[in-house]
Amino acid sequence: MDVGIVVNPVAGMGGRVGLKGTDGKVAEAIERGAEPRAPARARRMLDRLAAVAPETSVVAAADPMGESTVREAGFDPARVVDPFEGEASASGGAPDPTETTAAHTAAVVRAFAGLEGDGPDDERPADAVDLVLFVGGDGTAADVAGALEGTEVPMLGVPAGVKVYSSVFAVSPEDAAEVAASFSRTERREVMDIDEDAYREGEVHPELRGVAHVPVADDLQSSKQTASGTVESLAEGVAADIRERDGEGVTFVLGPGSTVGAIKDELGFEPSPIGVDVWRDGEVVVRDAAEAEILDALGEENVIVVSPIGGQGFVFGRGNPQVSPAVIRRCDLRIVASRAKLDDVRALRVDTDDPDLDDDLSGWVRVRVGKFETRMMKIV
Known part of the structure; x- marks a missing residue:
C-alpha cells in the first residue's frame, strides 16, 4: 500500500x-x-x-x-x-x-x-x-x-x-x-x-x-449532529447543585456547548460564546478562559462540568482543548447530556493528547441526564 x-x-x-x-x-x-x-x-x-x-x-x-x-x-x-x-x-x-x-x-x-x-x-x-x-x-x-x-x-x-x-x-x-x-x-x-x-x-x-x-471503518467518526430534546430540567438541577457549593471555595470549570450553556444561563450569567467559563462562590472568576487562565484559577477542590460534543460523543478533544490534560488531572469530572444526545451515540470518547490520561478516563461513567436522573455510559 x-x-x-x-x-x-x-x-x-x-x-x-x-x-x-x-x-x-x-x-x-x-x-x-x-x-x-x-x-x-x-x-x-x-x-x-x-x-x-x-x-x-x-x-x-x-x-x-x-x-x-x-x-x-x-x-x-x-x-x-x-x-x-x-x-x-x-x-x-x-x-x-x-x-x-x-x-x-x-x-x-x-x-x-x-x-x-x-x-x-x-x-x-x-x-x-x-x-x-x-x-x-x-x-x-x-x-x-x-x-x-x-x-x-x-x-x-x-x-x-x-x-x-x-x-x-x-x-x-x-x-x-x-x-x-x-x-x-x-x-x-x-x-x-x-x-x-x-x-x-x-x-x-x-x-x-x-x-x-x-x-469505511467503525473507527471513523460521524459528522456532528444537533441533538434534539430539552435540557431545562437538567440545567436547573446541575445549577442548584453548584449553588449549594457557593461559599465553600469549590472551583467549577464549565465547558462549551449548548447543554452546559443552559447551566450557565440558570446560574444567571451570559455564557461566553462556545468558550470555557470558570465559576466559584457565586460569581464568574474567568470568562472565555484559555488553558493558562484555568490553571491559575484552580483551587484545592475543582470540578469540570462538560457535555459530549454533538453526535460524536467526545467529552474531551473536540471543541474544548482549553480543558487540557493539566486541567483535567486537577479536577473531578461531571458529565451532563440530554437523553436525546446520548441516544445518538454508542459510547463516549476522549482524545486529550495524553494517551495515559485517555486510558485513565476510560470505563463506565455516570452521566447526568435530568434534574435528578443519571445514565451509565462507557468511555472507550
Missing part, C-alpha cells in the same frame, strides 16, 4: 490559548504561547502504522509538512514532495511552519494523486497513492478534498484541529493508522468547515466544502 502523508504544522495551535481555531490567527496564537500540536499527533499515527503495517510505502511532504516526522517513525520515504521548491523563505533558510498555506497543501496532495496541471486526469495515474493521510482540522480537510476533486483517491484525517466537524477523520491518531492498514472499501463523505470568526462569536454555521472518498 502506498500512503501519502501531509501535516499542517500549525493546525490546532489556537485551541489551548482560547482562539477556537488557527485560521488567520497563527501569529496571535504564538504570541499567546501556543505550541505546535500536529507533528506530535502525526508521530503517534506513524508509530502505530509502523507497528501494524511496517511494509507500507510512504510518500511524504517536505518539511515542515511531514518529512522529518515520517523518518523519525522509521519510514524511508519512497518520494518527497516539496511544495516550497523555488520559493524564498522569509527567514532566508528552510520554510518556517507559519509560512505554510492552503496552496502548499493542495500542491502536495495533487502530487500524491499523480496529477499534473489544474484539472483531474481521466484515469488514475500509475504513481497515485492508495490513500492520502492528512494531519489537521476542517480547513485542512477542505484543502485536501479540493485537491482530490475529480479523482477516486481516498483521504483520511488525523484530527489535530480545534473544530473537526467533517466526517472524514478517524477518532484518534492510532485509529487512523489502523484504518489505513485495514480498509477494503471507501464511501463518499461530506467535508464541512465553518467560519472561524463567526465561530468565535458563538455562531456555528457549517458549510459543505466538498465530498470525498473516505475509507
